[in-house]
Amino acid sequence: xxxxxxxxxxxxxxEILRGITLTVNAxxxxxxxGPNGSGKSTxxxxxxxxxxxxxxxxxxxxxxxxxxxxxxxxxxxxxxxLAFQYPVEIPGVTNAYFLRAAYNAKRTAQGLEELDPMDFxxxxxxxxxxxxxxxxxMSRAVNAGFxxxxxxxxxxxxxxxxxxxxxxxxxxDSGLDIDALKIVADGVNALRxxxxxxxVVTHYQRLLNHIVPDYVHVLAGGRIVKSGGKELxxxxxxxxxxxxxxxxxxxx
Amino acid sequence: MTSPVESLVQQEYKYGFVTxxxxxTVPRGLxxxxxxxxxxxxxxxxxxxxxxxxxxxxxxxxTEPHWPNVQYPPIDYQDIIYYSAPKQVKPLGSxxxxxxxxxxxxxxxxxSLSEQKRLSGVAVDAIFDSVSVATTFKDKLKExxxxxxxxxxxxxxxxxxxxxxxxxxxxxGDNFFAALNAAVFTDGSFVYIPKGVTCPMELSTYFRINAxxxxxxxxTLIVADEGATVSYLEGCTAPKRDTNQLHAAVVELxxxxxxxIKYSTVQNWYAGDSEGRGGxxxxxxxxxxxxxxxxxxxxxxVETGSAITWKYPSVILQGDDSIGEFYSVAVVNNxxxxxxxTKMIHVGRNxxxxxxxxxxxxxRGQNSYRGLVKMLPKAVGARNYTQCDSMLIGNACGAHTFxxxxxxxxxxSVEHEASTSKIGEDQxxxxxxxxxxxxxxxxMIVNGFCKDVFQNLPMEFAVxxxxxxxxxxxxxxx
Numbered sequence: 001x002x003x004x005x006x007x008x009x010x011x012x013x014x015e016i017l018r019g020i021t022l023t024v025n026a027x028x029x030x031x032x033x034g035p036n037g038s039g040k041s042t043x044x045x046x047x048x049x050x051x052x053x054x055x056x057x058x059x060x061x062x063x064x065x066x067x068x069x070x071x072x073x074x075x076x077x078x079x080x081x082l083a084f085q086y087p088v089e090i091p092g093v094t095n096a097y098f099l100r101a102a103y104n105a106k107r108t109a110q111g112l113e114e115l116d117p118m119d120f121x122x123x124x125x126x127x128x129x130x131x132x133x134x135x136x137x138m139s140r141a142v143n144a145g146f147x148x149x150x151x152x153x154x155x156x157x158x159x160x161x162x163x164x165x166x167x168x169x170x171x172x173d174s175g176l177d178i179d180a181l182k183i184v185a186d187g188v189n190a191l192r193x194x195x196x197x198x199x200v201v202t203h204y205q206r207l208l209n210h211i212v213p214d215y216v217h218v219l220a221g222g223r224i225v226k227s228g229g230k231e232l233x234x235x236x237x238x239x240x241x242x243x244x245x246x247x248x249x250x251x252x
Numbered sequence: 253m254t255s256p257v258e259s260l261v262q263q264e265y266k267y268g269f270v271t272x273x274x275x276x277t278v279p280r281g282l283x284x285x286x287x288x289x290x291x292x293x294x295x296x297x298x299x300x301x302x303x304x305x306x307x308x309x310x311x312x313x314x315t316e317p318h319w320p321n322v323q324y325p326p327i328d329y330q331d332i333i334y335y336s337a338p339k340q341v342k343p344l345g346s347x348x349x350x351x352x353x354x355x356x357x358x359x360x361x362x363x364s365l366s367e368q369k370r371l372s373g374v375a376v377d378a379i380f381d382s383v384s385v386a387t388t389f390k391d392k393l394k395e396x397x398x399x400x401x402x403x404x405x406x407x408x409x410x411x412x413x414x415x416x417x418x419x420x421x422x423x424x425g426d427n428f429f430a431a432l433n434a435a436v437f438t439d440g441s442f443v444y445i446p447k448g449v450t451c452p453m454e455l456s457t458y459f460r461i462n463a464x465x466x467x468x469x470x471x472t473l474i475v476a477d478e479g480a481t482v483s484y485l486e487g488c489t490a491p492k493r494d495t496n497q498l499h500a501a502v503v504e505l506x507x508x509x510x511x512x513i514k515y516s517t518v519q520n521w522y523a524g525d526s527e528g529r530g531g532x533x534x535x536x537x538x539x540x541x542x543x544x545x546x547x548x549x550x551x552x553x554v555e556t557g558s559a560i561t562w563k564y565p566s567v568i569l570q571g572d573d574s575i576g577e578f579y580s581v582a583v584v585n586n587x588x589x590x591x592x593x594t595k596m597i598h599v600g601r602n603x604x605x606x607x608x609x610x611x612x613x614x615x616r617g618q619n620s621y622r623g624l625v626k627m628l629p630k631a632v633g634a635r636n637y638t639q640c641d642s643m644l645i646g647n648a649c650g651a652h653t654f655x656x657x658x659x660x661x662x663x664x665s666v667e668h669e670a671s672t673s674k675i676g677e678d679q680x681x682x683x684x685x686x687x688x689x690x691x692x693x694x695x696m697i698v699n700g701f702c703k704d705v706f707q708n709l710p711m712e713f714a715v716x717x718x719x720x721x722x723x724x725x726x727x728x729x730x
Binding site: 048049050051052071072073075076081082087088093097098101105106109141158162 | 676677678679681682683684685686687688689690692696697699700701702703704
């Protein structure tokens with residue numbers, strides 16, 4: 001589904017990704033771990049097409065298409081969803097309006113008819129259950145005045161509505177208490193499909209107790225320095241990142 | 253690195269066409285003889301001519317104000333044509349007699365003057381250059397005792413009302429542009445709602461500047477008698493031209509005891525091109541007087557057009573327990589400049605005012621909020637709440653806030669909140685990541701920002717305003 005080959009990228013002239021190669025197939029969950037500043041979030045942002053990052057080399061193919069050639073909205077319409085580490089507030093725009101606009105943008109791109117507000121409300125009702133929210137959240141402005149945990153839950157709600165093919169969760173666990181973490185993780189698990197894949201970017205192993213990865217990759221200094229199964233996450237929890245980053249430093 | 257928002261296309265101003273119609277036009281320039289000529293053309297009573305001449309003499313002694321935060325080359329007041337009217341053989345008896353060319357013009361602007369085609373809820377007075385060309389639903393309104401007609405008709409048919417209220421809120425010598433207007437005003441709308449009557453439909457005036465090198469000086473007077481209620485809308489457009497045109501209007505509102513006036517404006521005069529050539533100078537004095545107890549005046553404005561806007565719709569809260577409100581969205585793009593805000597003058601006891609101002613600056617536009625909240629010594633228990641938010645789009649525009657607060661009674665309370673935000677790449681990227689394109693993203697963010705104001709507009713207008721905002725800001729981000 002996703003094939004990243006030797007990807008390099010800079011932000012403001014500083015090289016952050018220094019050659020990432022990674023293949024993600026349908027049905028898989030990949031965890032990207034690593035210390036602060038290793039390039040985890042950058043990778044997530046680059047895949048989504050954030051304009052602050054410049055891709056300087058390598059390629060990314062998504063479902064047979066050249067992903068790097070696509071506008072961010074086209075990537076979203078093609079099923080890529082980024083759950084933001086810091087979701088943005090949009091005052092005055094209700095959650096319901098925003099979600100419907102996003103949902104219909106995707107439908108339009110797929111050549112389907114837009115859903116009218118009433119039908120959309122029915123759809124929302126189902127999705128709200130997943131994040132254990134009542135309908136009152138729909139009349140609140142997008143993320144405005146939301147707590148950190150509420151913002152993350154809102155990301156998962158958006159994900160539930162948009163049903164992505166490739167979901168990228170960027171530090172979705174940061175700032176969540178254990179109950180919220182469980183709601184978020186349960187939501188993500190419920191949304192897994194055989195034809196979809198998930199990339200979980202996280203600093204801590206804790207989230208991976210709930211969203212169990214098939215593969216774990218450790219990013220350090222802009223490269224993947226080690227890949228393994230879910231047990232690698234436990235090892236990292238026990239030993240920290242230092243032994244890997246030192247090895248990577250020696251190799252470089 | 254290319255910003256995703258740099259590539260939008262500038263949408264054309266779609267109201268920029270010119271109507272070819274034979275006009276009765278006076279020579280350029282301003283003097284007492286010209287004022288006599290205008291007054292004679294309009295067959296005005298002597299008191300009005302005297303009022304005009306007195307205003308003119310005051311004006312000669314006044315100097316143009318330069319305190320607004322706007323810049324423009326000097327205006328040559330002798331190079332303006334002060335009167336231009338489509339030629340008509342006789343006064344109109346009915347809409348059937350309106351020149352088809354004019355009807356077509358308004359159709360093109362989306363304003364049908366045919367009563368059958370109109371939404372039944374809105375009556376329209378159509379002002380074309382210096383004169384009113386048609387007023388719809390006059391008869392239906394008459395059944396309720398509501399007078400809605402052109403100012404000229406009001407002068408002829410209801411001189412006692414005009415004489416009583418004209419200049420009672422904005423005196424002839426109030427300021428430079430108000431004095432100029434008083435001297436040369438040509439037409440406008442007149443509304444009178446009798447005691448206890450709630451006007452059965454929305455009233456609206458559509459102002460159209462057509463002729464070149466003319467100034468438009470209209471004057472609107474709305475009087476809501478005791479316990480009366482009215483909602484009034486105003487819309488404005490003009491052709492695209494390379495030269496600037498002056499629009500110096502005066503609006504006076506009088507709300508007697510228990511009366512409510514809601515005055516909404518969607519101002520979309522031609523704004524000039526992206527380099528700042530052409531466009532309307534919109535120098536307007538709007539003021540309402542809550543003359544009676546428990547009266548209420550609400551100004552709602554969406555200002556997207558004009559090269560320069562200079563206006564402060566204000567309320568004098570004279571009656572005890574009266575309420576004044578000002579809701580404003582002002583948008584500047586390209587080289588537009590706006591210096592707008594309000595004055596809330598609290599005179600009576602327990603008077604309350606609310607000011608919500610949303611300024612949006614894009615391109616190289618400069619947007620200033622200027623507001624005065626004044627609590628006079630007898631304004632016991634008066635309260636004001638002001639919220640003043642600015643949004644910047646891009647790096648070349650400016651937002652400025654000039655609040656003036658003058659409290660002369662210790663029990664009065666004034667609250668002022670202000671914020672400035674920038675539509676960031678992050679906000680737009682967030683929307684794009686959810687599948688929305690840049691235009692939709694900006695339109696959504698900006699409309700959300702303006703929501704507090706839009707919800708005060710009549711339904712039909714709110715939709716228009718949202719669309720207009722989208723058009724005004726297209727191509728603005730970079």
